Every structure is written in structure tokens, then in C-alpha cells.
Amino acid sequence: MPEISPPDQWSCPLPVRAGERVVLGHGGGGVLSAELIEQVILPAFGGAPAGGLRDSALVDVPAALADGGRLAFSTDSYVVAPLFFPGGSIGDLAVHGTINDLAMSGALPLMLSCGLILEEGLEIDTLARVARDMGRAAHAAGVPIGTGDTKVVGQGHADGLYVNTAGIGVVPAGVEIGPARARPGDVVIVSGPIGEHGVAILSQREGLEFGTTLRTDSASLHRMVAGLLSAGIDVRVLRDPTRGGLAASLTEIAADSRVGVVLDEAAVPVPDAVAAACGFLGLDPLHVANEGKLVAVVAPDDADPALAVMGADPAGRGAAVVGSITDAHPGLLVGRTRLGARRVIDRPLGEQLPRIC
């Protein structure tokens, strides 16, 4: 596995001339392709992997595998528009997202891949910014981008650029985190305020101002998960509540574990700006996407220690117990409203739609 030097030692500045754009030839596998990779992408990622560029990355077998650990393998594609938004970009999102997908299985991420689909006409400077964000995020997370691929499609066939990241990691022996492991009596914890990413994207995409600048919460969560595991906490289920938000994650846990989930709506941390924006648009904060939060179902006695571990992580500020697992209504997520009544909380059918009035 290649070692990554810090970004300030990387071989930027990039040799990108202002106004240069991606042309179809950048995806043709010839000189232009090689230049794009060598002059734009690899410097942004912290240099070529040790041992040079090959058709596949080589990964040393970690000791945890030999000790009974298992490989975790995940992939995700990022098609977000706009490419840049308050607090982040499609680049760091793609790195954080796949690291988090691995972490939600209890895996320690080893390496990422990066597939780029570029639209003809994209400014190379834009690509360089995205690649730099990926490199920085990967470096901060301590997870290298070890292999990749670049394709170019014609104008109108992509929204500037798309990113696919895949990642592998190792789940240490004895760690069993899975969607079906929630048990009645368990406690549901969310690692911080919800809804910031979705509203930040919406505000940027639609040019809406909400009086407060909301930033994405995009962050890597694998260190927080490692902290929970090393503290000996019995983590039953982990989810990152991305698309579909907290409601989707909790309804999936209810369905997979065949238990009921009770959500104390008053305990869910919703920032004022998120609540205001959602009220204005007729959206439910519970359905809004997050990119740097996790939901943990833990054994009842582990709630306080888990909160302490999360609170010690920069991405875990504002962690709170928001609910519990019950056998009363298997398969359903039920909210306890602020007034003390009950309601079913469901996933939205598709995209949430802003209402008329």
C-alpha cells in the first residue's frame, strides 16, 4: 500500500492553463489521457502509487486478515450537482462516502479507487479542484487512492463530471455489525445535528438563501467507528443516513432486524437553519440527506460510553440518544411527537418535492 506524503509536499502547482477544457481525446488512452492523469490527477492525489502505475493496485495483506478478519468491499457513484457547494465538493464527498460505507460495517478502510467520467468541455481547472479535494480528503482520512480510471463522454452526456469510488477494508475478527442485529431494549444514537448536507446542496442548487450559511457535514467517520470498537462498545448496527435521511436509515433497521424503532422527535438534533429551510419548503428534516453522520444502535448499557467516544471526535459533536428499539411494532419506525402522540415515520417515495404553499 503506498504511503501518502502531506499535501503541502505534493508536486503541484498543476500545469493547467486557464480555459483549458476536457476534449474527447482525454479519454482515448493516448498521450492526452496520460498527460491528464500524470499532470492533473496524480499530483492532486499525492503522486503515483509506489511501484508505478499498473492495471491494478497491489494491496499488502494486513495482519488483521490473517487473524480471522474479513475483507469489506464497497462502491458508490457521485452525480451531485452543483460540483461545489458550501463546505465541500463532489470530490471530498466521494472519498468520505465510500470510507463511511466501509466504516458502517466496522471495517478499517485500506484503499480507494477513483473512476472519473468527464464531460467534454469541462474546464480542466474544475477537474483539478475536484481531484485536489479528493486527494486532501483521502490524506486526512489516511486512506490512499490506489487505482483509478478516466473516461470522457460527449457534451450533454454528463453533468460536468461524475465520480465513482470503490474501497476495500478489513473488518477485524469478532466485529459483527449488521443491519439485522438490533434487539428490543437497544438504544439509538445519532452522531450529531441532521440535515445540513441536504439543505446546503439545495440552497446552492436552487439559489435559495435561508439567512444562515449552512455547510455540508461531509466527513470521514471510520475513526469514530474504530473508537467505538476499541472502547469495547457492543455496536449492533451502524448506518450512515445519507439519501433518505435519518428516517430511511431507521426504517431499514426496523425492517432488517424485524423490530420496532421508536424515535423521540424532540431529542433529534435539528439545527435552526435546517428546520427553517425545511419548514419553508415543506420538507421533513428526518428525510434530508447527511454525509458526515452515523446512526448507531448499541446495547443499553453502552449508550453513555458511546456518546463519550463520539463526542471526542470532531465529527461527533452534538451526538444524542434519539430513540430505542422495541418489539411493539416490528418493521415500523414510530415517532413520539413533541406533544406525546405517536405517528408512523416512513421513507419518502422518491425525491422530496417542495410544496405549493
Added chain:
Amino acid sequence: MRFLDEFADPVLARRMIEQIKATATRTWTLMEVCGGQTHSIIRNGVDTLLAGAVEFIHGPGCPVCVTPLEMIDRSLEIASRPDVVFCSFGDMLRVPGSGRDLFHVRADGGDVRVVYSPLDAVRIAADNPAKQVVFFGVGFETTAPANAMAVVAARERGLRNFSMLVSHVRVPPAITAVMRSPRCRVEGFLAAGHVCTVMGTAEYGPLVERFGVPIVVTGFEPLDLLAGVRQSVELLEAGAPALRNAYPRAVAAEGNPVAQRVLADVFEVCDRKWRGIGEIPASGWRLSGEWADFDAGRRFAVDDLEVRESPDCRAGEVLQGLLKPHHCPAFGSRCTPRSPLGATMVSSEGACAAYYAFRRLEVPSGA
């Protein structure tokens, strides 16, 4: 959240609920006219907390639900044209027409865009002079002034490629229609606060006189709703129907005169068909003669539509308060948000959608 959390305070809410229950000597039937209120009632569980004192009957105040099928089909036909950019608020996109919805039109290549303001559609028209830009003008008195302003703005900018498909509706004639139904069980109305913010309260006094029912202007947060319910129950117990304003922080008796002037200038009252209910006299607005050149209905001749409503859909009875959503035989089985028979199961303000989303603990659902 400041200025909003105050109106969801659980301790105050509990106190008001107890007051209402202590006041009510029997179960009173109240109709909340507005779909936004329906969802707030169901979402917060206000109806279950007041069981025994108040039965809520859900009214026709969801603009998405009552937009007639012909109008939906017309929108689909216009939106399908290659030279058209069709702009709409988001929640119209999933409303089923006779065959498909605006999402399907978009998937088939139509240029259908979600906007957050009708002025966004005007801007799109200015930016796309080679296209015809059509805005779907749907809503009650709440949204009508802004839509009227969009037409004014388009004329001021000299845009010849902007038009509006207008299907606006008015609340007071709907209350009249509900009260005239021989099956009506409504004993009092919670009038929609947002509507009265624009129109004031003058239209409601004559309805109180005519039908002998209390009408209380009511807001949307839990405490706002409870305040409206409390005043309604007090009036009913006293046997003294009257018009009250339980939402004074937003509603003035005279409403918003500027908005009313724009409405009076751009629109004129007309008879309007309501989906599932039928035609209600003087219940709609259309562009007045002076503004008729912005009427998309005229600009795009769409006459030979074959309208096909599902015979199994009983949304009309739901909208008139004659049927509870979960008492419909199709509820949750043949009719779900994934495959809706009617708009009340689709709209974010629809009563059937509210019951499906929030009430599956208490009501049967085959889905």
C-alpha cells in the same frame, strides 16, 4: 427554533388539550379546511390527543388534490410539446392524470422544471426566448397573488413567450359547498390562516350567519391549531356561532390590501370544477380579459382530451369530509403513494397521504 418552537411547546399544548377536553361536553366535529393543517394535525397527533372532545373532518383545502383531471391532462399535453418549458411547483409533478404524470413527461423528454417561485418561470422565459415557457398556476388565495405578480412582471418585461395555466381556487365557496351537502356533519370550521393572511376575514362573517356555524381562523403549529380548536369548542358549547381570529400574529381582519389589488387586477372570479367534487359556483379564478393573452389554455389549444378518472377513487368524498381516508376500500391496498388512484394519496397535503404516512399503527393498510 425561535419564533416557531414557542408554538410547539409540549407543556402548554398539554394544558390546552386538557382545557379543551374539560370544556367539551360531547364530541364536536370540526373541519380543518386546509391540507397543511390536516398534515400538522395528523403529524403531531393532535387528533388522537383530542379524541372524545373533537372529531376532525378533513376538508378540501389541498390545491393539488382539487385541481381537475382535465387540467392535469392539459398540463401533460402542453408539457410534452418540444417547444415548451413547463414550470411547476414540485408537488404537482406526481399527480396522476388520466394516464401518466409530469414526471413521466419529463422522463419521455419533456422539459419540465420545478420552480420555487413563479418569478423563476418568468426568468426562464427571459433566458429562453426561442421557447414557450408555461407556468402551472395552482393554489388557493395563498399563492394566487404571487402568480398574478408573475404575469404582471412578464408584461413589464415584454415577454411574449410566457403564459400561465391557471387553476386557482377560492376557499369560501368550498365552505358553502360543504355546508350545502345533505350529508354534511361539520359543526365548525378552522379557516386556513395563510389564506386569511391575504384575504382577511370579511368573507367568512356571512358564512357564519348563513349556516350558523362558528369559523375560527387558525394557524399551523400545534399551539396555533389548539388555540383555534379551543375557541371553536367554546363557541359551540355556548351555542353562539361567531367568527374568531385565533391566528392574530399573522392575520389582520383586512388581510393584505396590496395582494388583493393585484388579484383583482389580474384575475376574475369564475365557476371552477374541483377534482372529485364537481363544479362549485364562483370558486375559481381565471385571468381577466385584459390579461387573457397570458392564458396558456388559449395559447395552446388542447380540446380533444379523453379524461379517465379511476372509478375506484373516492377522493371526492374524502375532500368533502364524507369519508375518512382509511374507510375507503382501496386505501392501502389498491391505492398507495406508489400507485395512487387519486391526488389525495399523492399530494404532500392530501388527507389520504397523511393517513397512509402517519397512521398505519391505528388504521389497516394492505400495503
